[in-house]
Amino acid sequence: MSEPARIGLLGRGTVGSAFADLVAERADAVAEIAGRRPEVGGILRRSEGDFDEILAGADIVVELMGGTDPARDYVLRALQAGKHVVTANKQLVAQHGDELFDAAREAGVQLRFEAAVAGAVPVIRVIQESLGATEIAKVFGIVNGTTNFILTEMAKTGASFPAVLARAQELGYAEADPTDDVSGADAAAKMAILARLAFGTPVGLEDVAYEGITDIQPDDLAYAKELGLSLKLLGVAERRERGVSVRVFPCFLYGGHPLAPIEGPFNAVMVEAPAITEITMSGPGAGGLATATAVLGDVVSILSGEAPVHVPGERLDVIRDVASSFYLHLEVADRPGVLAAVADVLGQNGISVRSVVQRGTGHEARLVMVMHETPESAFYAALSELAKLDFMRATPRAIRVIEEEFV
Amino acid sequence: MSEPARIGLLGRGTVGSAFADLVAERADAVAEIAGRRPEVGGILRRSEGDFDEILAGADIVVELMGGTDPARDYVLRALQAGKHVVTANKQLVAQHGDELFDAAREAGVQLRFEAAVAGAVPVIRVIQESLGATEIAKVFGIVNGTTNFILTEMAKTGASFPAVLARAQELGYAEADPTDDVSGADAAAKMAILARLAFGTPVGLEDVAYEGITDIQPDDLAYAKELGLSLKLLGVAERRERGVSVRVFPCFLYGGHPLAPIEGPFNAVMVEAPAITEITMSGPGAGGLATATAVLGDVVSILSGEAPVHVPGERLDVIRDVASSFYLHLEVADRPGVLAAVADVLGQNGISVRSVVQRGTGHEARLVMVMHETPESAFYAALSELAKLDFMRATPRAIRVIEEEFV
Numbered sequence: 001m002s003e004p005a006r007i008g009l010l011g012r013g014t015v016g017s018a019f020a021d022l023v024a025e026r027a028d029a030v031a032e033i034a035g036r037r038p039e040v041g042g043i044l045r046r047s048e049g050d051f052d053e054i055l056a057g058a059d060i061v062v063e064l065m066g067g068t069d070p071a072r073d074y075v076l077r078a079l080q081a082g083k084h085v086v087t088a089n090k091q092l093v094a095q096h097g098d099e100l101f102d103a104a105r106e107a108g109v110q111l112r113f114e115a116a117v118a119g120a121v122p123v124i125r126v127i128q129e130s131l132g133a134t135e136i137a138k139v140f141g142i143v144n145g146t147t148n149f150i151l152t153e154m155a156k157t158g159a160s161f162p163a164v165l166a167r168a169q170e171l172g173y174a175e176a177d178p179t180d181d182v183s184g185a186d187a188a189a190k191m192a193i194l195a196r197l198a199f200g201t202p203v204g205l206e207d208v209a210y211e212g213i214t215d216i217q218p219d220d221l222a223y224a225k226e227l228g229l230s231l232k233l234l235g236v237a238e239r240r241e242r243g244v245s246v247r248v249f250p251c252f253l254y255g256g257h258p259l260a261p262i263e264g265p266f267n268a269v270m271v272e273a274p275a276i277t278e279i280t281m282s283g284p285g286a287g288g289l290a291t292a293t294a295v296l297g298d299v300v301s302i303l304s305g306e307a308p309v310h311v312p313g314e315r316l317d318v319i320r321d322v323a324s325s326f327y328l329h330l331e332v333a334d335r336p337g338v339l340a341a342v343a344d345v346l347g348q349n350g351i352s353v354r355s356v357v358q359r360g361t362g363h364e365a366r367l368v369m370v371m372h373e374t375p376e377s378a379f380y381a382a383l384s385e386l387a388k389l390d391f392m393r394a395t396p397r398a399i400r401v402i403e404e405e406f407v
Numbered sequence: 408m409s410e411p412a413r414i415g416l417l418g419r420g421t422v423g424s425a426f427a428d429l430v431a432e433r434a435d436a437v438a439e440i441a442g443r444r445p446e447v448g449g450i451l452r453r454s455e456g457d458f459d460e461i462l463a464g465a466d467i468v469v470e471l472m473g474g475t476d477p478a479r480d481y482v483l484r485a486l487q488a489g490k491h492v493v494t495a496n497k498q499l500v501a502q503h504g505d506e507l508f509d510a511a512r513e514a515g516v517q518l519r520f521e522a523a524v525a526g527a528v529p530v531i532r533v534i535q536e537s538l539g540a541t542e543i544a545k546v547f548g549i550v551n552g553t554t555n556f557i558l559t560e561m562a563k564t565g566a567s568f569p570a571v572l573a574r575a576q577e578l579g580y581a582e583a584d585p586t587d588d589v590s591g592a593d594a595a596a597k598m599a600i601l602a603r604l605a606f607g608t609p610v611g612l613e614d615v616a617y618e619g620i621t622d623i624q625p626d627d628l629a630y631a632k633e634l635g636l637s638l639k640l641l642g643v644a645e646r647r648e649r650g651v652s653v654r655v656f657p658c659f660l661y662g663g664h665p666l667a668p669i670e671g672p673f674n675a676v677m678v679e680a681p682a683i684t685e686i687t688m689s690g691p692g693a694g695g696l697a698t699a700t701a702v703l704g705d706v707v708s709i710l711s712g713e714a715p716v717h718v719p720g721e722r723l724d725v726i727r728d729v730a731s732s733f734y735l736h737l738e739v740a741d742r743p744g745v746l747a748a749v750a751d752v753l754g755q756n757g758i759s760v761r762s763v764v765q766r767g768t769g770h771e772a773r774l775v776m777v778m779h780e781t782p783e784s785a786f787y788a789a790l791s792e793l794a795k796l797d798f799m800r801a802t803p804r805a806i807r808v809i810e811e812e813f814v
Contacts, residue, residue: 022682030540032607114537120683122537129536130521130529130704132711133437200439258689261668275429275700276527279690282665283683293682297537304539305712 005303006041008058008083010051010074011065015088015115016043018288019064019295026296034303044074055081060302062295063087072096079103079111086298088115088291094189094205097196110302115294117190118143118267121283122297127197131273136198138272140236143190145265145285146181147213147233149173151250152263155221155231161214173265184210184248187235195237195246198271201316203237203246209320210248220329220399223368224252226357229327229401230260243317252327252370252401325354325373325401328383333391334365341389342367349382350374365393370401412710413448415465415490417458417481418472422495422522423450425695426471426702433703441710451481462488467709469702470494479503486510486518493705495522495698501596501612504603517709522701524597525550525674528690529704534604538680543605545679547643550597552672552692553588554620554640556580558657559670562628562638568621580672591617591655594642602644602653605678608723610644610653616727617655627736627806630775631659633764636734636808637667650724659734659777659808732761732780732808735790740798741772748796749774756789757781772800777808 007023009016020040023030031037042054044065051074055061061078063085065071071092078085080103087093093100093113104111114124118141127139142148146168153164165182168174180186188210195203213233224231229252237246253260258280262268267285272278284290332338339358346353357368371379379398386396414430416423427447430437438444449461451472458481462468468485470492472478478499485492487510494500500507500520511518521531525548534546549555553575560571572589575581587593595617602610620640631638636659644653660667665687669675674692679685691697739745746765753760764775778786786805793803 026540026542029542033539121686122533125532125537126529129708129711130532130701132440133433133703133707134700135433135436258668261665273700276697277691277694279528279688281686281688283686287684290683293541293680294537296540300540301536304536 002036004039005036005059006057007038007299008054008061008078009040009043010054010061010063010071012043012045013064013066014288015291015295016064018292019062022289022292022296030296030300030303034300036303038299038303051077055083058083060084060086060299062299063089063092064295065089068092068095075100076103079107079109082107082109084110084112084302086112086295086302088113088295090116090186090189090193091205094192097193097204098202112298112301113193114298115291117193118269118281119145119283119285119287120290120294121267121269121281121285122294123194123269123271123281124197125297126279126281127194127271131271131276134273134275136239136271136273138236138238139194139198139269140234140238141269142232142259142262142267143235143269143285144181144187144233145267146174146178147187148262148267148285149265150182151213151216151231151233154216154218155225158218158222160218161216182212182214184212184233187233187248191235191237191246191248194235194269195244198237199239199244199316201244201314203244203318207318208246208248211250213250215397216250216399217397220327220397223329223357223366224327227252227327227355227368227370228255229253230255231399232259232262234259234402238322240319240322243319245319245322247322249400252399254402257402321375321377323373323375324379326371326379327399327401328369328371329397330367330369330386330392331394332365332367333393335391338391339367341391342386345382345385345389346371349378349385351379351382409443411446412443412466413464414445414706415461415468415485416447416450417461417468417470417478419450419452420471420473421695422698422702423471425699426469429696429699429703437703437707437710441707443710445706445710458484462490465490467491467493467706469706470496470499471702472496475499475502482507483510486514486516489514489516491517491519491709493519493702493709495520495702497523497593497596497600498612501599504600504611505609519705519708520600521705522698524600525676525688526552526690526692526694527697527701528674528676528688528692529701530601530676530678530688531604532704533686533688534601534678538678538683541680541682543646543678543680545643545645546601546605546676547641547645548676549639549666549669549674550642550676550692551588551594551640552674553581553585554594555669555674555692556672557589558620558623558638558640561623561625562632565625565629567625568623589619589621591619591640594640594655598642598644598653598655601642601676602651605644606646606651606723608651608721610651610725614725615653615655618657620657622804623657623806624804627734627804630736630764631734634659634734634762634775634777635662636660637662638806639666639669641666641809645729647726647729650726652726652729654729656807659806661809664809728782728784730780730782731786733778733786734806734808735776735778736804737774737776737793737799738801739772739774740800742798745798746774748798749793752789752792752796753778756785756792758786758789
């Protein structure tokens with residue numbers, strides 16, 4: 001048996017502790033399959049440990065501190081020192097991917113980050129390795145467990161976003177500062193990573209157009225139920241004719257969609273490619289032990305000598321005005337001609353209506369519609385015209401809908 | 408750029424042709440990520456080509472001929488000659504895994520077989536690599552597309568097994584000789600492979616207890632619908648206290664089960680492990696191009712220098728008398744005391760009833776029940792007692808049910 005593989009561990013929060021325990025517990029199993037026994041050498045905590053000392057003593061650096069500062073500096077220095085790096089840090093890879101991949105390539109070492117996207121669901125490995133030589137058309141899914149938990153609870157209970165967020169915080173499904181999750185920024189970072197790998201082009205966080213779930217109202221979910229829809233925060237990365245589009249947005253799915261049954265803190269990612277139709281992967285999106293398991297999988301791959309190569313790839317254009325289907329929620333005065341006026345604005349902008357629900361009288365009158373697919377610029381032009389109509393009692397609300405029918 | 412990697416291709420049926428085309432089409436993409444351009448050198452067809460010549464000129468041998476003879480001989484000789492081998496041949500790996508893995512280990516070469524199970528769904532790679540150091544409790548799923556297509560159609564149309572099989576043959580979803588698929592033998596081979604990898608123990612086809620779908624009656628599906636169940640041919644490999652159990656059987660699933668919505672020729676596999684709860688992967692289970700894509704993924708991994716190690720592992724006992732929940736379909740005379748007599752036999756054997764549907768009068772009287780979990784030996788003892796009761800008008804029919812409730 002060779003020398004043990006020494007792991008320099010940066011960060012010892014929930015995931016870091018779970019990882020340290022897991023390495024101790026599974027060291028023999030790793031030694032059997034990879035030929036080397038892993039052991040955690042130095043650990044850098046916020047209050048103790050010296051990075052240079054830990055780096056000098058490490059074969060592999062595992063970064064589980066989160067945030068980009070000082071994580072970026074440490075990871076860069078580790079790669080430049082010729083150490084393999086495993087990280088679970090999605091913001092680090094999404095925001096500084098270019099320089100990190102360059103540094104890894106120059107030093108001839110590996111940078112692995114399975115745990116950065118969808119926790120224990122091995123979507124990175126599948127895209128990079130199983131489908132490495134396959135032309136991928138689209139990667140999309142539910143990549144944030146906190147928001148999926150919140151939307152599931154809102155749909156079940158009818159409660160408001162703030163009320164359900166508070167409950168998610170109590171249960172540990174949302175952090176004390178939930179901004180990154182509920183704003184869509186966390187999902188955007190993950191989609192930037194998936195787009196980079198799927199399309200072989202440098203995509204950063206700044207290329208992702210994202211929206212969160214803070215404006216979702218309970219009655220959006222109630223009307224949606226009536227229309228047979230369920231609401232998810234969706235990340236979508238698509239190869240398009242002259243580029244790529246990468247977006248995160250709340251979105252209604254028809255009942256038969258494979259992502260519709262994904263509930264609570266679970267994640268699910270679908271990969272579409274002409275050669276394979278589609279594959280779907282789902283599982284727990286977070287949790288200390290699940291994330292630590294994904295990190296250990298990367299460590300095992302490094303010890304086994306696997307070597308994914310990160311090709312720089314040509315930079316593709318990022319396309320922002322894509323076609324989408326929308327749900328539209330209008331609070332209107334209950335008087336004749338309202339539906340005709342709304343339909344007229346939509347028609348003028350080339351937007352056709354798929355279904356309509358009109359409900360209530362007097363102050364309660366609401367018009368809820370689902371549109372067929374249309375360029376987003378045309379839809380938003382119509383939306384601002386609608387907002388100016390004199391019978392409109394509140395700002396119109398719009399949420400995207402996936403209208404494709406699946407097998 | 409290094410020398411091209413020469414592929415010796417054995418077999419040129421549907422998958423072989425799709426693979427040869429795919430290599431030509433994706434050669435540049437492979438060269439970019441793996442550093443070597445693949446090219447198909449010799450091709451061995453049934454009627455032409457010389458194996459020794461193809462072997463001598465190959466860096467990697469890709470076996471897509473199917474069957475175990477002469478595939479076993481060719482693959483063994485390729486491994487012994489120090490060539491990496493990729494195969495899509497489930498029966499070969501399931502029946503001759505021990506000697507093939509030994510030969511690969513001795514020669515220090517790779518034997519990869521992602522396409523042997525679940526087509527383009529990368530379940531082998533996920534179990535071997537992502538979860539290589541994780542303690543897996545259970546692997547189960549739908550691993551035969553032909554039978555899933557047939558069961559889906561039977562449920563939808565109410566038609567009989569022979570009628571739907573004929574339709575599946577017309578559509579190309581079933582072969583002219585469908586025995587391997589409908590008997591469960593194909594799924595059994597795949598489950599032997601998954602069990603070997605998940606539990607690190609040598610499992611062969613002979614260790615798998617399997618049943619097919621040839622005896623399924625349309626009214627089983629009709630009653631099942633009434634009970635909220637859907638019928639699948641399920642493969643289940645479980646780590647048990649003193650060994651493993653590996654089985655294939657038709658089985659009813661409750662509506663909320665993640666495998667219940669998998670329809671038509673799709674495959675889906677779930678992996679349960681304490682560290683990750685469960686992950687689910689689904690996609691097309693067969694098809695020339697999907698299978699060829701999985702084969703190419705293996706070729707890319709070999710060219711990238713990845714090296715999964717096949718640990719022999721200790722031989723675990725194969726446990727056959729496991730606990731199951733059953734659906735029971737009894738055609739009985741319609742007279743007083745029948746239900747009491749049936750309940751008495753079940754009770755004597757320690758079997759408790761979960762739900763009952765009693766229907767019809769005279770010759771049409773039927774008793775349909777779903778039991779709670781019980782050791783299979785006890786259930787079959789009860790079944791043979793029931794068959795002897797004088798009011799029984801036909802042989803009792805039993806089908807397993809998964810009664811766990813999922814998130």
